[in-house]
Amino acid sequence: xxxxxxxxxxxxASARFLPWIIGFMTYLCVIAVAAALTVDRVxxxxxxxxxxxxxxxxxxxxxxxxxxxxEQLDQAMELVTDTPGVTGATVLEDSQIAALLEPWLGPxxxxxDVPLPTMIAVTRRTDAALDLADLRAKLQQIVPGAxxxxxxxxxxxxLGFLRSLQALAAALSALALAAAALTVIFVTRTGLATHKxxxxxxxxxxxxxxxxxxxxxxxxxxxxVLGGGVGLGFGALTVLGIGRxxxxxxxxxxxxxxxxxxLLPWQWVVLAALPLIVALIAMLTARRTVMRSLAKML
Amino acid sequence: xxxxxxxAVQYSAGPPILHxxxxxxxxxxxxxxxxxSGAGKSSMLRVMYLGLRPxxxxxxxxxxxxxxxxxxxxxxxxxRIGVVFQDFRLIEHLSTFDNxxxxxxxxxxxxxxxxxxxxxxxxWVGLKDHLxxxxxxxxxxxxxxxxxxxxxxARPSLLxxxxxxxxxxxxxxxxxxxxxxxxxxxxxxVVIATHNDTLVSRFSHRQLRIEDGSIRVFDPRPMTAFPPxxxxxxxxxxxxxxxxxx
Numbered sequence: 001x002x003x004x005x006x007x008x009x010x011x012x013a014s015a016r017f018l019p020w021i022i023g024f025m026t027y028l029c030v031i032a033v034a035a036a037l038t039v040d041r042v043x044x045x046x047x048x049x050x051x052x053x054x055x056x057x058x059x060x061x062x063x064x065x066x067x068x069x070x071e072q073l074d075q076a077m078e079l080v081t082d083t084p085g086v087t088g089a090t091v092l093e094d095s096q097i098a099a100l101l102e103p104w105l106g107p108x109x110x111x112x113d114v115p116l117p118t119m120i121a122v123t124r125r126t127d128a129a130l131d132l133a134d135l136r137a138k139l140q141q142i143v144p145g146a147x148x149x150x151x152x153x154x155x156x157x158x159l160g161f162l163r164s165l166q167a168l169a170a171a172l173s174a175l176a177l178a179a180a181a182l183t184v185i186f187v188t189r190t191g192l193a194t195h196k197x198x199x200x201x202x203x204x205x206x207x208x209x210x211x212x213x214x215x216x217x218x219x220x221x222x223x224x225v226l227g228g229g230v231g232l233g234f235g236a237l238t239v240l241g242i243g244r245x246x247x248x249x250x251x252x253x254x255x256x257x258x259x260x261x262x263l264l265p266w267q268w269v270v271l272a273a274l275p276l277i278v279a280l281i282a283m284l285t286a287r288r289t290v291m292r293s294l295a296k297m298l
Numbered sequence: 299x300x301x302x303x304x305x306a307v308q309y310s311a312g313p314p315i316l317h318x319x320x321x322x323x324x325x326x327x328x329x330x331x332x333x334x335s336g337a338g339k340s341s342m343l344r345v346m347y348l349g350l351r352p353x354x355x356x357x358x359x360x361x362x363x364x365x366x367x368x369x370x371x372x373x374x375x376x377x378r379i380g381v382v383f384q385d386f387r388l389i390e391h392l393s394t395f396d397n398x399x400x401x402x403x404x405x406x407x408x409x410x411x412x413x414x415x416x417x418x419x420x421x422w423v424g425l426k427d428h429l430x431x432x433x434x435x436x437x438x439x440x441x442x443x444x445x446x447x448x449x450x451x452a453r454p455s456l457l458x459x460x461x462x463x464x465x466x467x468x469x470x471x472x473x474x475x476x477x478x479x480x481x482x483x484x485x486x487x488v489v490i491a492t493h494n495d496t497l498v499s500r501f502s503h504r505q506l507r508i509e510d511g512s513i514r515v516f517d518p519r520p521m522t523a524f525p526p527x528x529x530x531x532x533x534x535x536x537x538x539x540x541x542x543x544x
Contacts, residue, residue, distance in 0.1 A: 008391040197387070201389060202389075203373075204347060206374070211404060
């Protein structure tokens with residue numbers, strides 16, 4: 001593939017700058033695709049984590065007697081746990097509610113003069129249908145104003161946002177690939193013009209267009225693999241660095257919560273395939289450019 | 299082998315360099331293409347090696363009307379033609395060996411065979427010690443011999459040479475002419491464009507004389523009972539009778 005060449009393509013100025021451009025485009029692709037894959041993983045984790053959970057909010061009036069409050073809470077717990085599809089229910093302690101509210105209300109959330117609802121964390125089977133409206137109506141008969149939240153709206157909004165990020169990453173990758181292809185077209189056309197005399201001789205000797213195209217495509221593939229490899233190397237280092245930095249920052253801001261932004265092995269395989277894809281695009285682009293250009297010659 | 303019928307050649311909107319050129323060349327014939335400088339010898343050869351389309355008329359090579367050839371059919375036809383360019387047109391970054399090997403590589407010949415044949419031919423033309431030399435380091439005569447070796451290495455059916463002895467001394471020039479004659483004896487049709495009258499008179503081959511943009515055929519050999527090989531009157535008056543006679 002990279003053997004004998006009649007055209008001195010490796011001496012062209014383009015042979016020196018093309019790998020760097022392809023490398024940079026591959027770098028951008030690696031970052032964008034890694035971001036899309038990470039987002040995909042985060043979205044999947046959110047969806048899995050919230051799909052089996054419900055939160056029941058019971059806004060007891062502040063002047064309600066303690067016994068009455070305990071009685072209503074027991075009735076609500078009994079209703080929830082008896083609902084088909086529910087596998088467990090736990091009343092959150094004040095300290096747990098305080099921890100949830102801490103990012104918004106600070107560490108003394110439960111000490112503030114703000115009425116906080118009693119909250120029940122419910123786990124459910126994801127494969128069983130659960131009539132939320134019916135459950136909500138029954139709970140409101142026990143505690144007026146009771147609410148049931150399956151986090152569906154929040155998950156939909158969050159997943160929508162994540163999908164937008166993925167679309168952005170895909171668009172960025174497509175732009176990078178298009179820029180790489182345009183560069184290859186420019187370089188190939190320059191090469192054809194530079195070596196017009198040699199190409200004419202080779203043609204007159206009886207070489208078909210594909211013989212000449214093969215030399216350009218081999219050069220493009222070689223430079224594509226070289227540039228792509230460099231881009232992948234720097235891209236992988238950047239992905240690792242950014243992943244660690246984000247995980248470290250989030251861990252520091254939210255001690256106790258685990259943030260894993262590491263890519264899975266198959267996702268690394270996808271990233272490793274990117275330079276080959278870029279090199280392949282470069283090769284095919286060069287071939288098509290040569291064949292189209294030579295078709296206009298005698 | 300070659301048929302020109304009412305062919306005209308012109309560049310851009312300029313006046314025709316050649317007009318109403320009609321002749322046939324039989325397979326295995328040997329012709330000199332003569333005429334003063336600028337008469338159109340090189341243009342005529344360009345048309346023959348498919349490097350230039352005629353403005354008018356019909357050109358037929360190996361029984362194929364070149365106007366009807368599509369692009370994919372041209373390489374196979376061109377591989378049957380060996381060309382010695384007036385300006386050599388060697389590929390400067392390739393060694394002597396690789397320049398001569400080019401037609402064989404294009405034809406897909408195995409490297410072992412290429413090495414054998416190219417080395418042998420370059421020895422024959424006196425360039426055995428310059429296999430790895432790049433063309434710019436060779437003298438004009440040496441470059442010309444490389445160009446000739448490249449043209450004949452694939453044993454073409456048709457050899458077109460534009461002033462092939464212009465840059466070599468008499469001894470080498472004669473040797474190259476003997477090479478052309480040897481190829482001709484083996485069946486190659488040869489057309490040599492030259493303005494070297496001494497060379498033309500020394501070898502009694504038929505001549506295609508370009509005069510005033512048209513072709514006149516001259517046969518210096520004694521008249522025989524047969525008509526000449528190249529016939530200005532066209533294919534209809536050119537029955538094949540003997541090698542070189544159409």
